[in-house]
Amino acid sequence: MQSTEDRLRRGLRGYLTAVSAALGTGAESFAVDFGPPKAACLVLDIQLAGCPGRETALLWDERHGWSFAIESPDGDGQRVLAYLGGDLVPAPARLRAFVRAVRGRTGGPAAAPPRLRDRRVSCLAHYEDGRARQTRPPDYRKW
Numbered sequence: 001m002q003s004t005e006d007r008l009r010r011g012l013r014g015y016l017t018a019v020s021a022a023l024g025t026g027a028e029s030f031a032v033d034f035g036p037p038k039a040a041c042l043v044l045d046i047q048l049a050g051c052p053g054r055e056t057a058l059l060w061d062e063r064h065g066w067s068f069a070i071e072s073p074d075g076d077g078q079r080v081l082a083y084l085g086g087d088l089v090p091a092p093a094r095l096r097a098f099v100r101a102v103r104g105r106t107g108g109p110a111a112a113p114p115r116l117r118d119r120r121v122s123c124l125a126h127y128e129d130g131r132a133r134q135t136r137p138p139d140y141r142k143w
Contacts, residue, residue, distance in 0.1 A: 022092030
């Protein structure tokens with residue numbers, strides 16, 4: 001029998017592979033930290049208009065979900081520009097829309113990080129087998 005931790009690791013890797021495919025980046029573009037807390041970074045192949053030469057990334061952690069970050073001006077860290085909120089494990093297409101929305105934004109501070117429910121195994125089970133099923137993931141907001 002597989003442990004919950006093993007299922008979480010496989011599910012998270014599968015989920016990140018699906019997200020990177022939806023964003024048009026390769027699986028090599030993400031890194032995972034199995035924590036605690038579990039976290040991931042998905043480097044994007046885009047730059048923001050007012051910040052040439054600075055890397056952008058989607059960051060995820062098991063407490064707050066997804067955020068969009070940009071490399072700090074001195075290259076020593078990242079600054080969060082926006083939090084997605086909502087679901088801990090949103091559909092990859094929702095992340096694609098989030099990235100587009102942040103790119104079109106004109107500024108302002110990032111909102112405080114959301115506090116999301118901790119249903120990690122259930123959320124990631126949809127991606128556990130290494131490929132996203134063709135069916136839509138469950139609606140996690142109904143928990």
